[in-house]
Amino acid sequence: MTATQGFQEAKISTAPTRQKPRREGFSLLQFALLLLFCVYSLLPLWWVITTMTKDNSQLYSTFGLWFSSPSHFVDNLRTLFTRDDGIFVRWLINSIIYAGASAVGSMLFAAMGGYAFSKFNFRGRDSLFNAILATIMVPSTALALPIFLLMQNIGLINTYWAVILPGLVNPFGLYLMRLFWDAGFPTELMDAARVDGASESKIFWQLGLPLVSGGLVTVALFSFVGAWNNFFLPLVVVNKDTLFPLTLGLSVWNQTSVSSGQDPIYTVIVLGALISILPLIIAFLSLGRYWQGGLASGAVKG
C-alpha cells in the first residue's frame, strides 16, 4: 500500500504538467508489460487446466494448451477420487488438518512470543530474540533428522502430531508479530488499561489481539502455505499412506507412474495438483487484503 501511494505521489510530483495523451501512452506500455507478465505467469496454470480434459496418451499427442474432451475430465475426476479406495480425499483432509493446525497454532504462539518480546523487559531479551532470528536461517531440511529422532524417542513418529508439532514453530512469524506489537499496540495503551484495572490476560486477548489482526492473518497465511506445501517433513516422519498430505500422496502416485511405466495416470495427478492448490488460491483471495495491509504496516515501523 505504502509503496503504491509513494509511487503515485512521485509520479504526480515529477510530472504535474504532463497532459493526458502522454500519461495514457505510459500506462498502455505499462499495461502491455503487465499483461505479458500475467500471461507468462498464468500459462502453466492454463496448461494444468487443459490437461485435466485429456487421457494419458492425449497428454503427448494433442496440443498442450487446448482442451480435449469433457468425458476425459469426468474419467480423471472419477479416477482421482476412487483410486486406492478413494485415498485422495483422505490426503486432502490430512493436508487441511496439518496446514490448519499449523496456521492456528503458530499464529497463537507467534502472537504470544512476540507480545512478550515487545512489551516486557527481561534479562537476556535481546540475545534470546537474536537467537530466535538466527534460527530463520536454518534450512528445514537440516532439521529433518533431529526431528525424526525426537519424534521417534517420544513415540510420536507415524502420527498426526509428528507433522503438526514441528509446524507450530515459526521463528519468522514471531519476529513479524513482535514488529506488529511494537507498531500496532502502544505501550501507553497497555499502561492505561492496567490503570483501569484490566487483567493481563484481558489486555492481551481482548485489547491487544484485535489491534494486530493484520499480523495474525499474515503469520497464519505464511504458516498455512508452508505446511500445505511441506513435503520433506511428512516424508520422513510418516509411514502410512493414510497419514500422507496431498504433496506426498500425489508425489507417490507420480513416482509410481514413472517407476513402473504401467498404467501411468499423469493427467489424473495434474487434476489432483490443481485441486490441491484451490485452498491456497481461496485463502489468498479472501485474506489477501489483510495480508497486504499487514505486511506494509509492519514494514513501516520495522
Add this chain to the structure above:
Amino acid sequence: MKKTALKSAALLLSLALAASTAHAADPAFPKAPSGPVTLEVWSWVPGLDKTVAAFTKQYPNIKIKILNLGGGPATYTKLQTAIKAGSGAPDVAQVEYGFLPAFADTGGLADLSKYGAGDYKKYFVPWTWGQVSPDGQAVYAIPQDTGPFAMVYRDDLLKKYNIAVPKTWADYAKAAATVKTKSGGSVKFGNFYSTFAPWFMALAWADGGQFFQRQGDGWTQTLNNASAKKVLNYWNDLIKKGQVGTLAGFSADYWNAAGAGKLATNMEAAWGPGGYAGSLGTKSAGMWRAAPLPQWTAGSSVKSGNWGGSSNVVTTQSKNPEAATLFALWLNLSSSAVTADWNNGGLFPASDAGLALPALAVTSKNPSKFFGGQNISSVYAQASRGVNVNFQWAPWFPFVNDNFSKQIDKMLKGQFTPNQALDAWQAESLAYAKQNGFTVK
C-alpha cells in the same frame, strides 16, 4: 441347484489349479518363525498388497505392513534418514541395483548369507546374483526385477524402407544411413538417451565394459573403459550424421516421435515395452516388435546389458531378519508372487524359473499385445541370460549418474570428442569419490 453345483465344482477346480500353480515350481523356503511376527516393507511395486495376501495365507504367523513411496529420490532419502538415525527403518526395502553399494556402505544392510540366502543363488539368473553379492560372499539383497536390453523397432517402417532387422551394429549403422536417405532425414533410425547414464552403461555392459571394481577396501573406477569409448564413438558418429536423434527419454517429444513414425528403433530394457503400451495408447499400436540387441560380432551368442531393476534388502534394524529373508526369497521366487508382480507392475523376473512363467508369454495382453502379439518376453528372457555377470556399481554412483549428462551435453555441442567426454566423466567422478573419502584409483 445344478447350476450351483457346477459353479462350485468349477470353483474347486480353479482353486486346485491355483494351488498347484502356486507351489509347483517353487523351491523349499526357509522355516517360518514359530511366534507371530510383523514385517514392515517399503516397496513401490504396484499391487503388492494383493500379492502379499498369498504370503500371509501360507505363513499366517507373519504379518506384512507395506509402505509405497513410489520409488525415486524421496524413497531413498527416507530410507537413508532412518538408517542414519539408527531406528525407524523397515525390515525389508526395495532398492535398485545401482544404489545397493551406497546403502551397503552405510552398514545399514544385513548380510543375508547369515540367514541362508546363499543356498538360493542357483535359482536366479547368474548376473542378478552378481549384482546383490559382488564379492560372492556377503549377500546384500535378493534380486527382484530386471531390465535386460533388447531392441524395439517399428515393423512397418523397416518394411517400408525394405530393411532387415539389424543383427550387428554394422548392420544397424548401414540401416540408419539407408533410412536417412530414403526418408529425406524425416525419420530417425534410433535415439540416444543423452541424459540416462545407465542406458549408455548397459550398452557398454553388453560389450563386457566394466565401470567399477571393488578391491579390498578400495575401488577402481574406469568410466572411460574401452567398451564405453567404442559405444560412445559409434553413437556420436550416427548422431553427427543426423541418422539418430537425441530426444530425452519419457518426454512428450519422444512419445510424439515414437507414435508418429518418426523413430524406427530404440534400445530398451525389459520394462520399456510396458511404458510404450501405456504412453502411446492406440497410437502406433501393433506396429512395434522386439528383437535381440545388435551385436558387435556377427554370429556370436546374444550378449546384453541391464538397465534398471531392483532388489529387496533386509536392514540391520530388523528384529526378525530370518523372517524378513524368508519374505524376500518368497517374493522373488514363488511363482504366484512373480506372476502377480509381472501382471500388476510389469516386473521382469530375476529368477530363472520366473523367465519361463506362462504369464510372461501371454500375447493377448500388454505389453506383447501392443507389440503385435509377438511374445516379446522370450526376446527379453534370452537377453537376460546373455547379460555379463561381472558388473559392479559404486557407492558414489548417484554423482556419476548426474555428471554423465553434463559431459554428454558438451559432446553434443561439439566441445568434446566422445573420448574427451568420457575422460572428463572419469576425472570429475574420481575427484568427487576421493573428496568423499573413498580410496579410488
